[in-house]
Amino acid sequence: MADIGKINHLTVIREVDFGLYxxxxxLDSILLPIRYVPKGIKVGDSLDVFIYLDSEDRLIxxxxxxxxxxxxxxxxxxxxxxxxxxxxxxxxxxxLLVPFGEQVQPMEVGQRYPVFxxxxxxxxxxxxxxxxxxxxxxxxxYLSPNQPVEFLIYQRTDLGYMGIIENRCLGLLFHQDILQxxxxxxxxxxxxxxxxxxxxxTLCLQLQGQEARDELSQQILDDLKANSGTSTLTDKxxxxxxxxxxxxxxxxxxxxxxxxxxxxxxxxxxxxxxLL
Numbered sequence: 001m002a003d004i005g006k007i008n009h010l011t012v013i014r015e016v017d018f019g020l021y022x023x024x025x026x027l028d029s030i031l032l033p034i035r036y037v038p039k040g041i042k043v044g045d046s047l048d049v050f051i052y053l054d055s056e057d058r059l060i061x062x063x064x065x066x067x068x069x070x071x072x073x074x075x076x077x078x079x080x081x082x083x084x085x086x087x088x089x090x091x092x093x094x095x096l097l098v099p100f101g102e103q104v105q106p107m108e109v110g111q112r113y114p115v116f117x118x119x120x121x122x123x124x125x126x127x128x129x130x131x132x133x134x135x136x137x138x139x140x141x142y143l144s145p146n147q148p149v150e151f152l153i154y155q156r157t158d159l160g161y162m163g164i165i166e167n168r169c170l171g172l173l174f175h176q177d178i179l180q181x182x183x184x185x186x187x188x189x190x191x192x193x194x195x196x197x198x199x200x201x202t203l204c205l206q207l208q209g210q211e212a213r214d215e216l217s218q219q220i221l222d223d224l225k226a227n228s229g230t231s232t233l234t235d236k237x238x239x240x241x242x243x244x245x246x247x248x249x250x251x252x253x254x255x256x257x258x259x260x261x262x263x264x265x266x267x268x269x270x271x272x273x274x275l276l
Contacts, residue, residue, distance in 0.1 A: 002027045004051050005070025005119055005126045010061070011046045022049065022061055032061040053125050054094065067091040070126060072167045073116045073136075073152055075185030078107050088115055088128060102129035112185055114154035114164070132162075138170045139199040140192075146207060147192045153184055163188070163203055171201035179205055179239070179249050206248060216248050216256040221265065221275070229275035235268065 002008045002025045010022040013029060020037055024030040032049060041047060049061035050069070067090045068074035076088040079095055086107035087095035098107060098115060107113055107130070116135045120127040129135060132154050143149070143165070151163035151171060160174040161182055173182075177193065193204035207215070223245075224231055233241060235257055239250040246253060257273065260266045267274045 001025055002030075002051060003070070004053070004059070004124070005117065007048050007050055007065070007069070008061075009046055009048050012041060012043050015043055024051070024059065027051070027059055030059045030061045032063070036061070036063045038063060050092075052092070052094070057123075057125070062092060064092055068096075068115065068117045070117050070119055073114055073132065073154065073164050075112050075152070076115045076128070077112045078109050081107065081109055088113070090115075090117070090128075096126065096128045098128035098130060102127065102131055104130045114152065114185065132164065133170070136164055136168075136170050138201070140195045140201050141169045143169070143192050143195060143201060145192055145194060148189070149192060149203070150187060150189050151203060153182055153186045153188065156184065165201065165203070169201065171203040173203040173205070177204045177206075179243050179247075206252065213252070213256055213259065216246060216252060217260055219246055220253075220256055220260060224266070224273070224275040230272055232272050234271065234273055236270075 002010065004027070010024065010030070012020050013023045014021040019034040020032045020041065021029045022032055030051060038047065047063065049063055050066060051059060051061055054060045067076060076090055078086045079089050080087045085097050085099040086103065087097055090096040096115070096117065113130050114132060115128040115130055116132055117126055117128055118135060119125070149165050151165045153161050153163050155162040160172055160178065163171050163173055165171050188205065190203050190205045191207055192201060194202040196202065233245055235254045242248060242250050242253045257266065257268060261268055265276055267276055
């Protein structure tokens with residue numbers, strides 16, 4: 001079954017002067033314009049194509065890959081505005097429309113916004129929306145604490161930043177759990193910190209608990225062994241230097257150093273730490 005707004009593996013059924021017709025299965029035959037036809041492709045061959053509707057509502061296939069597909073969200077740039085809405089660059093020759101009714105606020109040319117792609121039920125066209133909360137819920141879907149996830153930052157709030165977790169649901173990254181500069185549109189790797197009683201998800205950029213502390217301690221030991229047993233990164237170093245080296249907060253680093261010191265594995269001095 002072929003899907004509009006997705007990558008489909010389709011078979012060439014007919015060749016014409018202006019391209020190839022593909023077996024669109026439930027969607028009937030679909031034109032792949034000649035400018036997208038790879039060299040050497042002939043009737044009977046199969047290839048991966050993205051399907052969408054052109055300006056005349058005809059099904060069109062392309063071998064180009066868009067920046068966002070139906071059911072996904074991406075940070076896209078506005079290239080023009082019209083009386084019906086804003087058009088964003090999604091990587092295809094035909095820009096993606098975000099109607100005024102799907103805009104949180106009026107979109108401006110040259111600015112980037114998190115845009116969700118969906119199929120409009122009335123027009124059957126792929127449409128964009130910046131009303132992320134309309135399309136994603138804040139409740140956990142098959143997630144569990146400490147699970148590794150990727151998420152797209154789409155909104156800043158008083159508490160922190162909201163992220164779209166793997167195009168499945170929304171989660172909150174609290175300010176106190178942020179160890180690096182963050183911007184709207186950033187794609188980050190992190191973890192599910194907590195699933196609250198109301199099923200809402202709290203995110204973090206580092207694992208929590210003893211497992212994470214043990215892992216950081218081992219990283220410190222490995223770094224010392226690789227550098228003749230000495231490091232100038234101490235408990236007095238800046239949070240930025242610590243994060244750059246170990247992707248950890250200064251507090252976590254100090255706890256790991258304290259643990260290693262108590263185990264008599266390192267010596268902590270004013271300007272360096274030394275492996276014992």
